Amino acid sequence: MSPLTGAAVDAPGRLEADSWAGLHFLDAPWCALCGFPFPYPAGDGAVCGACAARQPRYDLARAAFVYDEASRALILGFKHGGRVDALAQFARWMARSGAEALDGADALVPVPLHPVRLFRRRFNQSALLAQALAKQTGLPVETDALRRARPTPSQAGLNARARRRNMAGAFTVREPAKPRVKGASLVLVDDVFTTGATLQACARALKRAGARRVAALTLARVVRPVNPLT
Numbered sequence: 001m002s003p004l005t006g007a008a009v010d011a012p013g014r015l016e017a018d019s020w021a022g023l024h025f026l027d028a029p030w031c032a033l034c035g036f037p038f039p040y041p042a043g044d045g046a047v048c049g050a051c052a053a054r055q056p057r058y059d060l061a062r063a064a065f066v067y068d069e070a071s072r073a074l075i076l077g078f079k080h081g082g083r084v085d086a087l088a089q090f091a092r093w094m095a096r097s098g099a100e101a102l103d104g105a106d107a108l109v110p111v112p113l114h115p116v117r118l119f120r121r122r123f124n125q126s127a128l129l130a131q132a133l134a135k136q137t138g139l140p141v142e143t144d145a146l147r148r149a150r151p152t153p154s155q156a157g158l159n160a161r162a163r164r165r166n167m168a169g170a171f172t173v174r175e176p177a178k179p180r181v182k183g184a185s186l187v188l189v190d191d192v193f194t195t196g197a198t199l200q201a202c203a204r205a206l207k208r209a210g211a212r213r214v215a216a217l218t219l220a221r222v223v224r225p226v227n228p229l230t
């Protein structure tokens with residue numbers, strides 16, 4: 001079944017062409033740090049205005065496609081409808097866009113949901129994506145490495161700065177995972193990169209616990225017009 005239309009597809013994990021024809025896949029040239037797409041080649045290591053103004057806590061972030069009208073239905077169907085049949089295809093796309101993030105990685109770390117939200121959504125899509133990516137790459141998943149240190153108010157309607165404040169210190173590394181985090185190269189996995197505040201808070205916790213490198217890999221990414229003043 002296609003997660004978008006419910007139509008039968010030719011093989012498990014394959015989406016029929018119509019449901020992804022409108023997706024805007026992400027590829028270089030992009031910001032070397034956050035993966036913001038550039039309209040033209042800007043040279044190796046070029047970074048966007050936002051990252052130049054404030055270096056992110058993660059080493060780099062990559063996403064498979066732009067979060068827009070075309071991808072929203074696909075992702076909402078996955079998030080809220082419990083449709084997990086697209087996972088293998090999602091993982092292939094993430095592995096392609098995230099090759100640099102996955103290069104030399106030791107483990108995948110899904111972004112944990114607050115328990116109340118986990119209950120409401122019935123399942124944790126970041127963990128499902130991480131498991132699908134594990135099948136694709138052979139990397140282990142550190143499902144319980146991170147935990148929410150405190151509940152965080154909804155991020156909806158908050159700008160980037162407010163989101164950072166909202167999320168600061170929101171995550172900690174669980175004691176049993178610390179020996180595996182220390183010195184490791186890790187890849188955070190989530191469904192949507194919005195402002196990156198959640199991924200930054202997770203990266204901060206992992207680095208504090210001694211992680212050598214923390215990359216972030218998401219299925220989709222919000223791409224707003226560049227405003228050098230914000």
Ligand SMILES: [Zn+2]
Pocket residue numbers: 031032033034035036047048049050051052
């Ligand atoms: Zn950037």
